[in-house]
Amino acid sequence: MKKNIVILGTQWGDEGKGKIVDYISSDASYVVRYQGGHNAGHTLVVNEKKIILHLIPSGLLHQNTIGIIANGVVVSPAELIKEIKMLEKNNIFINKRVFISDASPLILQYHIEMDIAREKKLGxxxxxxxxxxIGPAYEDKIARRALRIGDLKNEKNLSTRLEKIVHYYNHQLVNFYQHKPIDYKIILRDLLPTIDVIHDMIQDTTNILHKAIKDKKKIVFEGAQGSFLDIDHGTYPYVTSSNSTVGGVITGTGVGPKDLDYILGITKAYSTRVGYGPFPTEVFDDKDRHFSNKGHEFGSTTGRKRRTGWLDAVSLCRAVKINSLSSLCITKLDVLDGLDEIKICVAYKNIDTLEIISFPDINEWEKIVPIYKSYPGWTKKTLGAKKMEDLPYEAHHYINSIEEITQTPVDIISTGPERSDIILIKDVFEC
Structure with a gap:
């Protein structure tokens, strides 16, 4: 029996991880966010009601589940409290059910101002x-100047360090970015009320998790973003600032690799990407309209329209390797309903040398074109299907082809936005 399960994205994020975490967490004692910040949005639909979570682990909709925000997550106290209040309005109460690592770095207003100023300067x-x-907060962590959640417990030390850090940021914001200066007293004033709200949540979460492992509790580790937004393994520099691949679980929680029993990779039945960066299988015109409209492909955090494309099996195979995936979960299969033809990118070709290449380096992305294999589409509706026998033959063939290309079994299929729109081929806690 598997006890500790990692759920992560295999593409560029937005794979539907939140729903799968929510579904699997019904049988878990703990759900752990291990990297990222409130730049990630996990959308859950329960009884036609949509709830979007950015920091709170997705499994907290189940009353018996405890949420952990681990040390690898950068935390905005203001956004965290806003999310807690949103849940309370939806009659979901997390009192004594969420713990935050005392080592989690804080996101404060100067990080946001720097982020915006840089993007504006880059044009x-x-x-x-x-x-x-998010990026500036992780920079502070690596530069060893970050304020962390645990620092909120010492107001005098917090005030002294905050003043020094704001001075550091103001020097850049004013002199290089021609930005108005930040008043550290205002940041401190706004920060202090949040301490009372989250004070009792601040814990040594590594210790909590190791005790849970010793007690043989079931734990779900919830990834944010996707494998190719990973700071080390993604399409650099168009990546996030944390490790969204499986290594982020270990560094972001203090749980060792021997305690990870099963790694589930989430992939859409097609591909999407938000923002800039390489996207070899991107489509336009009518196919883009089909994916965008039927898949509701707009960012849950930013509202930006996602770029869409065919499933990229080259990158998916890479994700299988770098994450040691146990199996795959295919989401949004229903979005393919009604297409006459469906394509999978099975290789890349360099347009200069005409060579087939395995995975491009940083300078090759603009020179590659995808090589596709075509599959027949289907007209039968898969939306809401609960069993494999509910799917048309062509959908079976498509799923089997993904398994063959990636050499990885598909254990779960999502066939719609509702929590119950799931085909469970194997129970991931049992297999």
Whole structure:
């Protein structure tokens, strides 16, 4: 029996991880966010009601589940409290059910101002960040100047360090970016009320998790973003600032690799990407309209329209390798309903050398074109299907082809936005 399950994205994020975490967490004791910040949005639909979570782990909609925001997550106290209040309005109460690592770095207003100022300065060369301060917060962590959640417990030390950090940021914002200066007293004033709200949530979450492992509790580790937004393994520099591949679980929680039993990779039945960066299988015109409209492909965090394309099996195979995936979950299969033809990118070709290449380096992306294999589409509706026998033959063939190309089994299929729109081929806690 599997006890500790990692759920992560295999593409550029927006794969539908939140729904799958929510579904699997019904049988879990703990759900753990291990990287990213409130730049990630996980959308859940329960009884036709949509709830979007950015920091709170997706499994918290189940009353018996405890949420952990681990040390690998950068936390905006203001956004966290806003999310808690949103849940309370929906009659979901998380008192004594959420714990935050004392080592989680804080996101404060100067991070946001710097993020926005940089993107504005870059102009047409902007990276397409969410403007929520994620990158600058991670920079502070690596530069060893970050304020962390645990620092909120010492107001005097917090005030002294905050003043110094704001001075550091103001020097850049004013002199290089021609931005108005930030008043550290205002940041401190706004920050202090949040401490009372989250004070009792601040814990040594690594210790909590190791005790849970010792007690043989079921744990779900919830990834944010996707594998190719990983700072090390993604399409750099168009990436996020954390490790969204499986290594982020280990560094972001303090749980060792021997305690990870099963790694589930989430992939859409097609591909999407938000913002700039390489996207070999991108489509336009009527196919883009089909994916965008039927798949509701607009960012849950930014509202930006997502770029759409065919499933990229080259990158998917890469994701299988770098994450040691146990199996795949295919989401949004129903979005393919009604297409006459469906394509999978099975290789890349360099347009200069005409060579077939496995995976491009940073300078090759603009020189590659996808090589596709075509599959027949289907007219029968798959939306809401609950069993494999409910799917048309062509959908079976498409899923089997993904398994063959990636050499990885498909254990779960999502056939719609509702929590119950699931085909469970194997129970991931049992297989």
């Amino acid at each position: 047409i060369n902007a990276l397409g960040t969410t403007g929520r301060g």
